[in-house]
Amino acid sequence: MNLDFSDEQKALKDQVRRFLEDRGGVAQMRAVLTSDASYDKDLYKGLAELGVLGAAIPEEFGGVGLSHLDLCVVAEELGRVIAPVPVASSIYLVAEALLQAGSQAQKQAWLPRLAAGEAIGAFALNEGEGRMGPEKVRASVSGGKLTGTKSPVADGDCADVAVVAAKSDSGKVSLYVVDLNGPGVERRTLNSIDPSRGQAALTFTNAPAELLGGEGDGWHIATQVMDRAAILIAYEQLGGADRALEMARDYALERMAFGRQIGSFQAIKHMLADMYVSATLARSNCYYGAWALASGASELPVAAATARVSASQAFQHCSKNNIQVHGGMGFTFEYDCHLFYRRANALALALGSVSTWEDLLVDRMTAGNAAAAA
Amino acid sequence: MDFEDTPQEAAFRAEVRSWIDANAPKHLEDQLKRANFGDIGITSEDPIAACKSWQKKKADAGWACLHWPKEYGGGNRTPMERVIWNQEEGLFRALGGLFTIGQGMCGPTVMAWADEEAKRRLLPPLSSGEEVWCQLFSEPASGSDLAGLRTRAVKAEDGSGDWIINGQKIWTSGAQNSDWGLLITRTDADVPKHKGLTMFYLSMHTPGVEVRPIKQANGQSSFNEVYFTDVRIPDAQRLGAVGQGWEVSLTTLMNERLSIGSGMSTGFPSLLSLCMDVEIDGKPAVQDSNVRSKLAQFAVREMGLKYTGMRAITALSKGETPGPENSIGKLVAGATMQDLAMFALDLQGQSGVIWEKDGPSDGRFQAILMRSPATRIEGGSDEILRNIIGERVLGLPGDIRVDKTVAFKDIPTSGRKH
Numbered sequence: 001m002n003l004d005f006s007d008e009q010k011a012l013k014d015q016v017r018r019f020l021e022d023r024g025g026v027a028q029m030r031a032v033l034t035s036d037a038s039y040d041k042d043l044y045k046g047l048a049e050l051g052v053l054g055a056a057i058p059e060e061f062g063g064v065g066l067s068h069l070d071l072c073v074v075a076e077e078l079g080r081v082i083a084p085v086p087v088a089s090s091i092y093l094v095a096e097a098l099l100q101a102g103s104q105a106q107k108q109a110w111l112p113r114l115a116a117g118e119a120i121g122a123f124a125l126n127e128g129e130g131r132m133g134p135e136k137v138r139a140s141v142s143g144g145k146l147t148g149t150k151s152p153v154a155d156g157d158c159a160d161v162a163v164v165a166a167k168s169d170s171g172k173v174s175l176y177v178v179d180l181n182g183p184g185v186e187r188r189t190l191n192s193i194d195p196s197r198g199q200a201a202l203t204f205t206n207a208p209a210e211l212l213g214g215e216g217d218g219w220h221i222a223t224q225v226m227d228r229a230a231i232l233i234a235y236e237q238l239g240g241a242d243r244a245l246e247m248a249r250d251y252a253l254e255r256m257a258f259g260r261q262i263g264s265f266q267a268i269k270h271m272l273a274d275m276y277v278s279a280t281l282a283r284s285n286c287y288y289g290a291w292a293l294a295s296g297a298s299e300l301p302v303a304a305a306t307a308r309v310s311a312s313q314a315f316q317h318c319s320k321n322n323i324q325v326h327g328g329m330g331f332t333f334e335y336d337c338h339l340f341y342r343r344a345n346a347l348a349l350a351l352g353s354v355s356t357w358e359d360l361l362v363d364r365m366t367a368g369n370a371a372a373a374a
Numbered sequence: 375m376d377f378e379d380t381p382q383e384a385a386f387r388a389e390v391r392s393w394i395d396a397n398a399p400k401h402l403e404d405q406l407k408r409a410n411f412g413d414i415g416i417t418s419e420d421p422i423a424a425c426k427s428w429q430k431k432k433a434d435a436g437w438a439c440l441h442w443p444k445e446y447g448g449g450n451r452t453p454m455e456r457v458i459w460n461q462e463e464g465l466f467r468a469l470g471g472l473f474t475i476g477q478g479m480c481g482p483t484v485m486a487w488a489d490e491e492a493k494r495r496l497l498p499p500l501s502s503g504e505e506v507w508c509q510l511f512s513e514p515a516s517g518s519d520l521a522g523l524r525t526r527a528v529k530a531e532d533g534s535g536d537w538i539i540n541g542q543k544i545w546t547s548g549a550q551n552s553d554w555g556l557l558i559t560r561t562d563a564d565v566p567k568h569k570g571l572t573m574f575y576l577s578m579h580t581p582g583v584e585v586r587p588i589k590q591a592n593g594q595s596s597f598n599e600v601y602f603t604d605v606r607i608p609d610a611q612r613l614g615a616v617g618q619g620w621e622v623s624l625t626t627l628m629n630e631r632l633s634i635g636s637g638m639s640t641g642f643p644s645l646l647s648l649c650m651d652v653e654i655d656g657k658p659a660v661q662d663s664n665v666r667s668k669l670a671q672f673a674v675r676e677m678g679l680k681y682t683g684m685r686a687i688t689a690l691s692k693g694e695t696p697g698p699e700n701s702i703g704k705l706v707a708g709a710t711m712q713d714l715a716m717f718a719l720d721l722q723g724q725s726g727v728i729w730e731k732d733g734p735s736d737g738r739f740q741a742i743l744m745r746s747p748a749t750r751i752e753g754g755s756d757e758i759l760r761n762i763i764g765e766r767v768l769g770l771p772g773d774i775r776v777d778k779t780v781a782f783k784d785i786p787t788s789g790r791k792h
């Protein structure tokens with residue numbers, strides 16, 4: 001039994017933490033939030049040079065060839081400082097999609113550039129309001145040309161390449177690789193609750209599109225890729241939840257009211273204890289997810305949904321109560337509380353809402369039960 | 375990361391498995407499978423005798439109190455080997471419930487504070503289940519605030535050095551089946567409350583000890599009132615110095631949280647089966663979106679507890695001490711069980727009101743409904759556990775205390791007349 005990271009992975013975690021703190025920690029997120037930049041280019045380049053973008057990409061495609069466990073510890077650290085970089089879109093989703101389903105040529109074309117931070121990827125699945133499913137895909141490809149609108153697309157404002165779900169000539173949902181710097185692509189930047197991670201509407205008009213994986217396999221591949229990404233994003237959420245809890249704890253020790261530290265009031269103390277409980281359950285569920293991701297266990301879909309639901313809630317819970325503990329200060333732009341609150345609520349929707357993942361979790365558990373009974 | 379045993383662990387597991395397979399009381403298996411929360415479910419024979427017989431068999435073969443030293447009736451095994459044993463013991467582990475308080479809390483306290491002779495006398499029969507122990511701590515006026523207890527111990531006037539005990543304990547689990555008790559008393563009311571306490575152990579068969587079972591809210595009677603009227607205890611049965619009782623009690627309480635909190639389950643697998651069986655609008659409940667959302671919520675709690683436990687086991691396997699994350703176990707499990715039971719009854723509809731062993735779902739959820747309130751109180755209430763997490767784990771300041779430096783006799787209490 002070993003449900004823990006290795007010493008090397010813990011050392012990598014420390015290294016990434018120091019790197020991110022040296023660059024200003026959460027201040028980087030605030031800088032992007034308050035500027036027109038869609039992400040922090042220097043930071044992204046630095047992460048590429050550190051080798052963390054390519055951590056789980058094989059060496060033959062320009063990566064470092066470590067494991068997904070290494071990527072998990074990196075994700076947790078990025079989450080702690082709510083880093084304003086397109087890692088989730090570019091690495092957890094697009095690079096994974098290429099690794100899972102790409103041809104040798106597609107991998108060669110894009111993975112080295114994604115690992116080096118020279119190109120950014122975006123995962124373009126969603127179309128409009130409501131829960132996304134294969135039946136809602138309207139975008140279509142005809143004769144290798146894509147037409148339709150994907151919105152919102154995380155990091156779609158800055159991406160160079162997109163993996164897009166669209167109907168093939170024969171009407172089956174499939175995935176396509178689209179060069180966003182090519183013809184027939186129009187982008188419109190969208191305001192969001194977390195402007196440190198850009199959102200855009202991408203409109204395609206006869207944009208050249210190359211099939212990724214089998215025709216008609218689109219939703220299946222997307223599901224697999226999102227399961228993997230869900231675990232990595234859960235680590236970001238976990239890092240954010242822990243940091244929000246620490247901020248609240250520190251403030252509760254420092255702030256005096258009614259002649260005492262507010263952390264000595266049980267209303268605050270018990271609120272913090274409950275935040276600790278959420279974060280702890282999420283951490284344990286994330287470990288389960290990490291194990292499944294790294295070992296390719298058949299439980300991966302269950303583990304991914306468990307980690308996703310648990311970590312989304314922990315981050316939302318900790319970030320909202322962090323504002324509460326800070327009183328009026330928590331509601332100022334100047335304090336960092338809202339930055340975590342923004343990111344928590346945005347990440348809870350990335351890859352589909354929490355209720356969507358609750359549904360997936362039950363589907364998968366009951367399928368498992370039925371299989372075990374058969 | 376992996377869930378695999380090391381080669382040594384695997385070998386140990388195989389040895390344990392084959393011994394249990396050859397020796398466990400298999401004739402009780404069907405009854406144990408249908409055991410409910412708070413009810414071991416054995417009716418074919420005396421359940422106490424069944425528990426004692428399995429414990430003795432384990433002890434004779436060296437499988438009792440695995441982590442204790444051999445000379446005290448233990449197996450001298452590593453914490454990890456104990457975990458493996460518990461996993462393999464499976465259903466039959468329920469037969470150890472009678473001994474949990476003794477082996478999990480009183481034993482470690484005796485081990486830490488008694489002299490060598492007493493340890494060799496007391497611990498082996500505790501391990502083998504031949505002698506059962508109870509914990510005589512809580513009183514009517516002092517539960518969470520244990521240090522406010524009022525059972526008095528005074529030196530006998532005859533110069534024998536013996537102590538004379540008068541007072542009352544309450545909520546004492548298993549006192550009616552116990553041979554020995556771990557007893558905390560007040561020996562000095564003129565000093566602040568934590569300073570005037572002294573710990574003893576005594577035979578429950580001592581003259582002047584009277585046990586009266588209390589009927590619980592769930593209809594059973596596992597806890598008791600225990601009255602002490604001029605009970606005489608030799609000074610040799612004192613644990614720690616006079617006035618050191620609080621410190622001694624901390625050994626017990628720390629072990630209590632470990633043994634109550636570890637490996638708790640919430641009843642989730644039963645709920646999942648129920649959701650596949652009962653129907654809403656002609657379809658299995660599991661297809662209803664409201665049901666699904668709740669199920670997912672219970673699932674992440676159940677799995678969060680499970681993997682928190684596995685992180686602790688990982689630490690043990692590496693020879694390290696598990697971290698503070700284990701303090702969440704009972705807090706999460708207690709509240710989750712209670713909510714889960716209410717939800718299950720709701721799904722059962724009007725039949726949810728029926729509580730019969732041969733009724734819907736074997737009456738399992740009704741038993742959880744009626745027993746879980748106690749989980750949120752015993753061994754540290756939810757509120758006390760939140761204080762502990764807040765103060766010990768997160769480092770927040772303690773409550774402001776009005777009674778800390780006052781002589782015990784001057785502290786106002788709810789039960790005391792002025």
Ligand SMILES: Cc1cc2nc3c(=O)[nH]c(=O)nc-3n(C[C@H](O)[C@H](O)[C@H](O)COP(=O)(O)OP(=O)(O)OC[C@H]3O[C@@H](n4cnc5c(N)ncnc54)[C@H](O)[C@@H]3O)c2cc1C
Nearest residue numbers: 255256257258262265266267268324325326327328329331
């Ligand atoms: C949008 C907004 C508008 C406002 N408008 C006005 C206005 O027009 N005029 C004005 O005068 N003020 C105004 N305020 C200030 C507001 O009244 C204070 O923010 C509020 O009273 C909390 O005080 P605080 O911010 O100093 O937080 P603190 O008092 O420092 O509280 C911090 C945390 O500790 C908790 N806490 C504090 N004491 C206790 C206790 N005894 N027991 C348990 N928990 C405790 C609080 O609930 C909070 O969670 C406004 C605030 C906001 C956010």
Ligand SMILES: Cc1cc2nc3c(=O)[nH]c(=O)nc-3n(C[C@H](O)[C@H](O)[C@H](O)COP(=O)(O)OP(=O)(O)OC[C@H]3O[C@@H](n4cnc5c(N)ncnc54)[C@H](O)[C@@H]3O)c2cc1C
Nearest residue numbers: 509510511512516517518545546547748751752753755757
């Ligand atoms: C099934 C069961 C078995 C038990 N077995 C044993 C046993 O074998 N031996 C033994 O000695 N005892 C036993 N107990 C007693 C148990 O330890 C006490 O019930 C428990 O410590 C709570 O004490 P109390 O009942 O006096 O409640 P109180 O301490 O009076 O608490 C009442 C309420 O006030 C809250 N409260 C108290 N203090 C604080 C505070 N500082 N901050 C916030 N809230 C507070 C509590 O959380 C609770 O909600 C058992 C109890 C149960 C239910």
